[in-house]
Structures are given as C-alpha cells and as structure tokens.
Amino acid sequence: MPDLPLAGLRVGITAARKAAEQQALLERRGAEVVWAPALSTDPYRVDAEALGAMTAEVLAKPVDLLLGTTGIGMRTWFHATEADGTLDDLVAHLAGAETIARGPKTVGALRQRGLREDWVAPSEELAEMVEHLDGRDLAGRRVVLQEFGQSLDETAAVLRERGADVVVVTVYRVEDVDDAGPLRDLVRELVEGRLHAVTFTSPPAVRALMGLAEAEGLDDAVVGAFGSGxxxxxxxxxxxAAFEPWEVPTVFPDRSRLAAMVKCVEAELVARR
Incomplete structure (x- = not known):
C-alpha cells in the first residue's frame, strides 16, 4: 500500500451537510477525522408563509435587477413557488430583469427554470457582485436580493444608499446545531494543539465556532491556535472572509468545491510536514 499523505494527522470537520463525503475523502488520504457539526444537520429550514409573502412582494412590481447568490437558495425558492402555484408567474416576472449570479451553481438553478444570467462573479464573491454595480445609476431601480441563510442587510443597505428599491428575499435561515457538545470538544482539542487542520464550508459555521469559543472564554486561544500550528x-x-473579524489566517482552493478543499488540506499539511 502506498504511503498515505495525511497519515498520523488529525483534521476537524465542522460541516453539517456532506460531512460523510468529506470524511471519506480525508480518511482515504490517511487522516484521522474529528466531526463536530457547527450547524444543524437540517439547516435549511424554510418559513413557507414568510417566503410566500416575500414572493408576493416581488410580484407586486416589475423587477429591474435580480441578484442570485446561491444555487440552493434559488432552487428552494423556485420549489416553494412550485408548491404554492406561483412558479410560472415568478419565472415570467424575473425573465425581464437583468440577472447577476454569484457562481455556477446559481447559474444552474436559474437555467433549470429557463432564466439566463447576464453576468457571473468570477470569484463567486458577493462583494464582487456589488462592485460590478459600481458607477451604475440605481436610483429608482427595483432590486431583488436573494438571501442565503445569513443576513444580507449590509449589502441591501449599500444598494439602498445608491438609490435602489431593494427587496430582500429570505429563502431559508441556517439553524444552530442542536447539540453543541461535539463542537465544544473540537474547540478544546483545537486550543490544546491536537488538530492539524479544521475545515469550514460556510460563513455561518465559522461564526458558530468562534461564537462558541467566545462563550467559553477561549476565543483568544482559538485565534492563537489558528495562527500557529x-x-x-x-x-x-x-x-x-468570515474569519476577518478575528484576523484568523486561512487557506482555500481556487475553486469552491469540496474535493478541491480536501486537496488544499492535503497540500497545506504535506508542505508544513
């Protein structure tokens, strides 16, 4: 059997979704995996009544600009309107809008319903979508901003300052983990220097781990651990970018994909070894 590149190394996983797939990829490389979900394993909980009201608000007036931020968010929104009978109306309503997508998954969700993107953020960053609108006259323009499990109030505020009429569509909210015990144990292993890497697949997971660390009085120790070993x-x-408030150094792959992230873990730990 060939040498396994991560043999003898311990990697923490904070993902709630696709954790088994990530664990298998890491273990195939020889890593010992510690799984501690930072969010609920059923994180995408939709308030159907609230989403229906938001859809009605979108349909009330013409839309000039649609900002699609996630594939799962757009698919969930379309699925919800399919269930309540407003899908055809929504698709027809959005067809006349200029559409900006955050990445290929969003593009796929739009095209599945016959909608076409006008521009895609090359870096798949929300900030780049906003920057793309720099210099544009948004006064009186009606903008629909699809929210992806976390508040986009700051982004909406920036667009409103430029004169836009912004409708934020909250498709789902990411819920906290039901049992924080495993995450608490992971934090303690982290500050004790027993983990060589910890992976994160969403901004809410970063904030959940750092929030728990702060509650335990271990936030400085966690920052120190990430800054050293x-x-x-x-x-x-x-x-x-979710780590910026704590100035935690991070690495990430060129493509925002699970397999690419695991390869990034391997490359980084092998190089440090």
Whole structure:
C-alpha cells in the first residue's frame, strides 16, 4: 500500500451537510477525522408563509435587477413557488430583469427554470457582485436580493444608499446545531494543539465556532491556535472572509468545491510536514 499523505494527522470537520463525503475523502488520504457539526444537520429550514409573502412582494412590481447568490437558495425558492402555484408567474416576472449570479451553481438553478444570467462573479464573491454595480445609476431601480441563510442587510443597505428599491428575499435561515457538545470538544482539542487542520464550508459555521469559543472564554486561544500550528481551511473566499473579524489566517482552493478543499488540506499539511 502506498504511503498515505495525511497519515498520523488529525483534521476537524465542522460541516453539517456532506460531512460523510468529506470524511471519506480525508480518511482515504490517511487522516484521522474529528466531526463536530457547527450547524444543524437540517439547516435549511424554510418559513413557507414568510417566503410566500416575500414572493408576493416581488410580484407586486416589475423587477429591474435580480441578484442570485446561491444555487440552493434559488432552487428552494423556485420549489416553494412550485408548491404554492406561483412558479410560472415568478419565472415570467424575473425573465425581464437583468440577472447577476454569484457562481455556477446559481447559474444552474436559474437555467433549470429557463432564466439566463447576464453576468457571473468570477470569484463567486458577493462583494464582487456589488462592485460590478459600481458607477451604475440605481436610483429608482427595483432590486431583488436573494438571501442565503445569513443576513444580507449590509449589502441591501449599500444598494439602498445608491438609490435602489431593494427587496430582500429570505429563502431559508441556517439553524444552530442542536447539540453543541461535539463542537465544544473540537474547540478544546483545537486550543490544546491536537488538530492539524479544521475545515469550514460556510460563513455561518465559522461564526458558530468562534461564537462558541467566545462563550467559553477561549476565543483568544482559538485565534492563537489558528495562527500557529492548526490550519483553518475554507471551501472558498466567501467562507474565508468570515474569519476577518478575528484576523484568523486561512487557506482555500481556487475553486469552491469540496474535493478541491480536501486537496488544499492535503497540500497545506504535506508542505508544513
């Protein structure tokens, strides 16, 4: 059997979704995996009544600009309107809008319903979508901003300052983990220097871990651990940016994909070894 590149190394996983797939990829490389979900394993909980009201608000007036931020968010929204009978109306209503997508998954969700994107953020970052609108006259323009499990109030505020009439569509909210025990144990292993890397696949997972660390009085120790022996590995730049308030150094792959993140873990730990 060939040498396994991560043999003898311990990697923490904070993902709630696709954790088994990530664990298998890491264990195939020889890593010992510690799984501690930072969020609920059923995180995408939709308030059907509230979403229906938001859809009605979108349909009430013409839409000039649609900002689609996640594939799962757009698919969930379309599925919900399919269930309540407003899908055809929504698709027809959005067809006349200029559409900006955050990445290929969003593009796929739009095209599945016959909608076409006008521009896609190359880096898959929300900030780049906003920057793309710099210099544009948004006064009186009606903008629909699809929210992806976390508040986009700051983004909406920026667009409103430029004169836009912004409708934020909250498709789902990411819920906290039901049992924080495993995550608490992971934090303690982290500050004790027993983890070589910890992976993150969403900004809420970053905030959940750091929030728990603060509640335990271990936030400074966690920042110190990530600044020395343990690598914080994010699935992409959006997740990495969630660490900025704590100035935690992170690494992430060129493509925001699970397999690419695991390869990033391998490359980083092998290089440090």
């Amino acid at each position: 343990t690598v914080a590995v994010s699935v992409g730049p959006v997740t990495a």
